[in-house]
Amino acid sequence: MASQLAFKSRIASTESLEKIFNAQEMIASSRIAKARDVALAAKPYSDAIFHAVKAMASHTVLNHPILGKNEKNNRVAVLALTSDRGMAGAYTSSIIRETEALLQRLESDGKHPELFVYGRRGVSYYKYRNRDVAATWEGSTDAPGVDIAEKIGTALYEAYMKPAKEGGVSEFYIVFTEFINMVTQKVRIIRMLPVEVELVDDSYEGHVQKDKRSSASVTTFGHTSYPLYSFEPSPEKVLDYILPKYVQSRIHECLLTAAASETASRQNAMHTATDNARSLVEELTRKLNASRQASITQELTEIIGSADALNNEEE
């Protein structure tokens, strides 16, 4: 059995770790409310732009590269949303796992995926393994603002709009963690580009190849539920403005959901870590008591034994 001193020092260090975990948990839980507020505040804009795209889809004949390119190009872009900091349980590793699976699927379909990574943990993962990464963004996964969404949106939009021989891509997938509730967050893969504009009765089967891979689609109703529209200055100009903004707004939405999920999984991980630290301290205290008891018993036996020996000598 280890010495009492060893137990004492292990208990002390576990207790100080427990304090750190507990503090991290409290920080995370206070940030969740904030992350949710930020996500809610951005909702009106994304609703407005979604509505505008819907209105455009039902009133004009949409013809824009963003809705589908004619040229044949098997390069595709994949954006993985990981976290900047650790202590979030399996958050980053499950994103990386899903990303790898998606990359393999795409490659087996004969496509050439290009990887874009957001979040320091993901960047260092791929850098350590010397993998080719097209572009990276880091430093703002806790509270993603409009500016980072704009940067990512612009970079990917440019990659998409470039012709195939200049290294353009024909599709763009995003891997992120959806915030379902405080205890459940699910990794999801969405196809962002090309944007699907479809009639509501159309089944989703056509473009959903795997159960987890759904599309960023704009659903419109077949009948004219929208009144006649006028577009200023021209339908093409409006489309040129609205569609990139729509993509950017969708990316921003994903970033915000991912941030909320990151905070929630950090809180869960830290809660479990605090619990584990507590039970470890309990177990170590029990062992410390046992070892103290054992040493007392041993001392008593030694004293009694030696006293007996002395008595025997006198007789």
Next chain:
Amino acid sequence: MAQTAGRTMDVNIVAEDRPLWSGQATSVVVPALGGYMGILPDHEPVLAIVGAGTISVTCVDEEKSFPVEGGFISFEENTLTIGVDKAFC
């Protein structure tokens, strides 16, 4: 103009990261790409791009103005939605 007198429309001004203002207005002037564009209640449905300038909102008892760098407006069913790229206020 007579039939629009006293009528109001719902106006929602939203920036990319948060809602800016919403309320009832009697008229709104936006800096559309082709020049300033006035919107009165019961305007025909329109989707327009907004350039840099100032959005002026006339309510029943006050006037408000919002400087913007760009954005879009959408008017439908007597509701005007203004999506603003960058808000200064």
